Amino acid sequence: MTPMRRKDEPLYVERIPARVDGADGHRLMVILAAPGCTYWHETGGCTNCAFPVSLVADGPVAPEEYAAQLAVAAKELPADGPVQVDLYVSGSFFNPDEVPLAAQRDLVATAAGWPRVRRVLVESRPEYVDAERLTPALEAAGDCVLDVAIGLESASAEIRDERIHKGFNWRRFEKAAADLAAAGAAMTVYVLLKPLDTGEREAIEDAVATCEAVFALAERLALPTTVALEPCFVPEGTPLYDAFVAGRYSPPRLWSVVEVVERVAHLGAIHVGLSDEGLDAAQVAHNCASCTPVVRGALRSFNRTADVAALAGLDCACREA
């Protein structure tokens, strides 16, 4: 039994140095206390995801409670540079059962109104992304870019459905992207490197193919798009964790992350997820003990500069192993 969570303060706030609109600035990552992913509640969710287990609030969260949470997060605003505010709800921001419509509008308007905020990012499953929900949010964003993050994970139907249990098809994703383009929003797409039951080489090829498909769609729609490449990590309480403990799964090698980035960075904006989620080193992407810190550092500097030169010259005896 998890303890009751307060609904008038966010679960987590972190200020992260980042490039925002091409300049050195910060992301303010705000994890709001929220009811959590409806898809998870109804189906058990995706095979790699444990967020709702650890992060959900107890029952619905009212607009004034969301407003109080954001007021607490505002204390962490950086003093200079452009800012992107990420409003995470461990589910779908545009699902009114998770975030009431009035709260959707108010949260975006409040964050967009803070000094030097240029972008506001929210995340949602594609089935909640449509003109009806986007119009008020875009009005609330004003001059800020509204960036909507969608967890596609893989462009392969077999991998997305059978191995990740994502529960939506490419056509649904494509429709959400078209609605984002028509509305004038931006899109971030999560691509999962090495889902359950996927070998290292297959994982690399799938992530590359997925990035190619996403950037081709973005170009066709003239939709500003970022790929958030997420090397799969292993949280407890997931089918992935069971496979990990049984020796049937290990997280991707950092060399695989480097290969994917080097092969697709010329296609568009890429950001590599490097949070270790506070997990044991064996449960996150890694190489051998001696080069892991070096390669992670190089990927961090790629995130800061968007220049693959940051990855040039990396090598280790473990690379060909």
Ligand SMILES: [Zn+2]
């Ligand atoms: Zn090594």
